[in-house]
Amino acid sequence: MRKLKNIFSAIAVIITSSIAGNANAGQTNVAVAANFTEAAKEIATAFRAKTGHDAILSFGSTGQLYTQIKQHAPFQIFLAADEDRPKQLVDEGLGVASSRFTYATGRLVLWSKNPDLVRGADTLRGNGFSRLAIANPIAAPYGAAAVEALRALGVYDRLQPKIVRGANVVQTFQFIDTGNAELGFVALSQLIGNNSGSRWQIPQNIYTPVRQDAVLITTGVDNEAATAFMDFLKGPGARGILEKYGYAAGASDGGHDE
Structure with missing residues (x-):
């Protein structure tokens, strides 16, 4: 009988502790x-x-x-x-x-699902694509960084007609991933564990650190x-x-x- 009482007492302590823990959780x-x-x-x-x-x-x-x-x-x-x-x-x-x-x-990356497309800055100076995706530079800092990098490379004005804008960097990634744009600027974090395609990590000296x-x-x-x-x-x-x-x-x- 004493053993049963001890068991019930132990159970009561566990239940009380659990309730107290949940009460303290926010x-x-x-x-x-x-x-x-x-x-x-x-x-x-x-x-x-x-x-x-x-x-x-x-x-x-x-x-x-x-x-x-x-x-x-x-x-x-x-x-x-x-x-x-x-x-x-x-x-x-x-x-x-x-x-x-x-x-x-954060770090900015130019990425394409095409394994042969992205070959550094020369990719942006060439004519091997029709659509370039960036995040909205007004609302999304990675978009602003992309514009800054394009200007530093001297290609922004020429590429403006090819630019498609995502509401944010996630939508920009989706544009590229679904083939609605051949390449675009995304965050390095979005490519962790994804080895597909081709990419160029943008030199950090040509855009303001994100x-x-x-x-x-x-x-x-x-x-x-x-x-x-x-x-x-x-x-x-x-x-x-x-x-x-x-x-x-x-x-x-x-x-x-x-």
């Missing part, structure tokens, strides 16, 4: 730049495993997400693909200044899951995932000088 809504989709999913899984908190991810172009946040979409964190929009949110009183930091630096900033939205200040996610994003667990997806790890000092 949730945060994260706006994520499209180029960071796969890395963010893996980071969210690792974050949940470590903390018990859930990060609910929504993806889009940086410009679109910025507009949604300004219109009071229910996000607590913004993972942008540039530095400008998070800073603007801080300047507009919607972002927490001390929370803003560069979590990753520094991707994170910022805590003011609505997330009292959200335990949101602040925990921002901390996790700076740590070694997230850093390993960033490097796996071809990003250079960003600043780890937790902020920018304002």
Whole structure:
């Protein structure tokens, strides 16, 4: 009888602990730049495993997400693909200044499914294609970087009639993947594990580095899951995932000088 009581007591402790753990688990809504989709999913899984908190991810172009946040979409964190929009949110009183930091630096790649098409800068100077895909340079930082690279190579004006624009870098990838454009500019992270076709990693000295900033939205200040996610994003667990997806790890000092 005493053994049964001990067993029931142990079960009660386990159930109580489980309930307490669930009660302490939280949730945060994260706006994520499209180029960071796969890395963010893996980071969210690792974050949940470590903390018990859930990060609910929504993806889009940086410009679109910025507009949604300004219109009071229910996000607590913004993972942008540039530095400008998070800073603007801080300047507009919607972002927490001390929370803003560069979590990753992305790399731009010219990619084609045709294994014989991309052969460095000469590909863009030739006439071997009819459509070149880039992300919308107004809304998507990788699109802006693509335009900057094309201008640096002296081919932008000549290629303008051939350019097709995706809403974001994910749609740009789809244009190339489905054959709607023979080649285009995508993020290196999108090609991790994909060895198809041909590619040229654009020299980083011909476009402004795609520094991707994170910022805590003011609505997330009292959200335990949101602040925990921002901390996790700076740590070694997230850093390993960033490097796996071809990003250079960003600043780890937790902020920018304002």
